[in-house]
Amino acid sequence: MNAMFPARNVAPDYRLVETLNLGVGPLVPALGAARDRLCAELVARGATPILCESWPDMQALNARHRNSWFPLLPTPSSAPAFWLGLVDCEGEVVATHAAVLLDCAASSFGARLADLSALHDPGSAPADEWAFVASEAAHDTRGAVAWIVAGWTRPDWRGAGLFHRLGELVRLVALARWNPKWVVGLVDPETVPVWSGRGGGRRRLEERPGILYHQSGVGRLPLHLMRWGRPAVLLDLEIIAHMSTV
Template sequence: MYLDQIGDDTLRITQAVALLQEKIRSAGLRLKESTDFSLFEDTIRATEDRYLMEDFSGKFFDLHGTSAFWIGAWDKSGEPVSVQAAKIEDLRDRSLGQYWQQQQRRIFVDPSQDAELGDEHAHDAFFIRGRIVYHGNLWLRRQERGKGLAEALTQLGFLISLLKWSPDYLYGLMAARNAMKGFGIRVGYRRFAPRGTHWVKSPEHVRPDDWLVYSTRNDLITLARTIAAEGPE
């Protein structure tokens, strides 16, 4: 059913995925896609940052193959070079902003009285509804940055999400500095809203300056068409 929503672009999307995989593998990296989030947590613990987002932790969510996946990249020595994850929510009965009011409070505020969630989230979030993918926990080893791998890896995650779920929207939360420097547009986001979730007092490990960055299904299809026609950047 979801492939029908992509229409005649399935071959171009798969072509774009193949080109991205070729670029990543030409850098000497081995790729793996998985729905095993216990393995994801083990892989995170082997990285230099060891940062696992609550959104992809089994402590807070039941993550399984129908609604979540992750992609890892390893070097020839078997050391992790990159991780990223994505999951889909069916929000046809409420907006993304309303969902944040429930989810962020449950994850961050209820366990700790040191955080306070506001209600002035990104304006766009209150108009985003439907089948919505959250893409996050993106990490790339420090010495591999600035080589175009972040773009290729992120775009791969976007297009795998598109093939799996054909979502209405795919979104992330990005530090304001990175968004204003153009990182969001380079990796494939096409729409930007200053302020993501609104924090009166943010949790200690959560940036209070995140932007909501997102793409529609058609934006993602256009990204795939561009990669298929011109190759990865």
Template structure:
């Protein structure tokens, strides 16, 4: 009898996560995972960016360990230098676009009647259903940007999500400029749609030019395999 494919997948994901952690630790950073989003808000507010996405705010959502987590990276002085968060939604009864219609209105339109939410969202969002992870609130402190850390840190969030929830899809909303420069491919997204959520009049802090970027479960397994294979070929 051959190896169980699900078990093999879990082993590969775990190996890829371990490889990423090793790479990050070699830069002198430590990592902490948490499901305490009160602490996440406090941590975000202490950064130079201070931007807490509504999707990860305990003021809007009941976020807990079964459905959400965040990861912080800290330097040798114990100061936060990077954060990211992810949460899973079970959308078997509606598409991601339908979910946006309800959720975005609650977060942005109802509190601000001057905002106008459209209905012509990313094409693929009308067909995406099932267990869907949203990954966002990614931030790196200015002094560690451009040092090759964005990729492994983001991939860590992707693979932890895959290990925890085995989602049908994992997605983000990315500025068009970053998507066009290939940042999405480097961090592990494999599918790109040049429109995210559709706004007639966007809130002041929301980019109206975001792309929907996402990966399927199979894509994420492929990412884990690629990381493990790369490690085997170049252990340094």
């Protein structure tokens, strides 16, 4: 803690993002500076960024706020994952973004969606689930992939400038932890306008939903692929001088 970030009450399973160890390497000082800048912006808006490793906690939070939040897409329980939240002065989580690491070296992100291995552990997909992937970019997305999921802001906090700042922060933490080649998201048509503005950064957002996923208990979901390359994430974080080291 320091004078800029006074002590705040958070749940025991939460860690303050502003105190996270970002690892080692030439980009760490720049990542730390970007992290501190984003945390300061969010704290100034009255929200403290936290990190949680518990996916059941994320699922429980989603269930409690189902009236203002889409059901979570499934993710493999074996895949590394974390989520970031913004906590208000009462200790309540008011916004989230999460990240899941997928190994798409042998099989592209598009192929892993189509065979449901991006969504479920082997052999565990419900019998009524399927996915059709027409997105060429999804099939071109290979290597280490950080999949951004669970973007949500509580209705009374919408319009406060939290969503995209938290999105930048989750991409920063994913980059520091996993150094993915790609960061991707699947965007519901209702949410496309949120990502179409300048706040979405240097992402590619497909104009048409090139993915159709039938989620058990939910129904058919048309989804737009959104994708950032590693250099785009670094540019969005204003880490320009270090690009030659990536």
